[in-house]
Amino acid sequence: MKPSHSLSFQIPSVLLILAGLACGGGTNLVPTAEPNLPVAPLVIQGDLTQNDICKAVPQADVEAVMGRKITSTKSFAYDNTPGESGCWYEAAKDSDGEAHFGYVVLTPGTVYDNQALYENKDVSGLGQAAYFNNGADARQLWVKVNDQVALVVAFGDLPHEAGAQVLAQLVLTALK
Secondary structure, eight states: OOOOHHHHHHHHHHHHHHHHHHTTOSTTBOOOOOOOSOOOOBOOSSOGGGOOHHHHSOHHHHHHHHTBOEEEEEEOOSSOOTTOEEEEEEEOOOTTOOOEEEEEEEEEHHHHHTOOOSSOEEEOSSSSEEEEEEOSSSEEEEEEOSSSEEEEEEESSSOOHHHHHHHHHHHHHHBO
């Protein structure tokens, strides 16, 4: 007896669904998209720590870039430099333990020039200057806002360079 065509098409579909679930799929995934919600106003004059990045940057924008639902957020300082203000966004790990996270940080401008550079790439059109760099934990987008302030946007599961640039532009637009 010949196998039916409908069964031969159903088996690969079922296998794809099962593979997606085994790789951390399911309810934690959201379609990858471009962030487009406005960031709440952020003040860069004076004390950066007065900014609440977790409240200012819409979680939906970070989810759009990561393609995953955020499970938690917390205040975050990139390198414990006094005066930093940031937010750490975490999504559920894959079944193989792969971490999915991102962060957005406003930091003193001096930090921008003092990064150990590895596989860095200049980026045009953002702030006074910008570059991507492979940091210790993620592919990072560094933006020199002015001589006093820098912005870091990073994602630790995959680089998400295009999404990081769009998110950085939204943050830059919100700076006062």
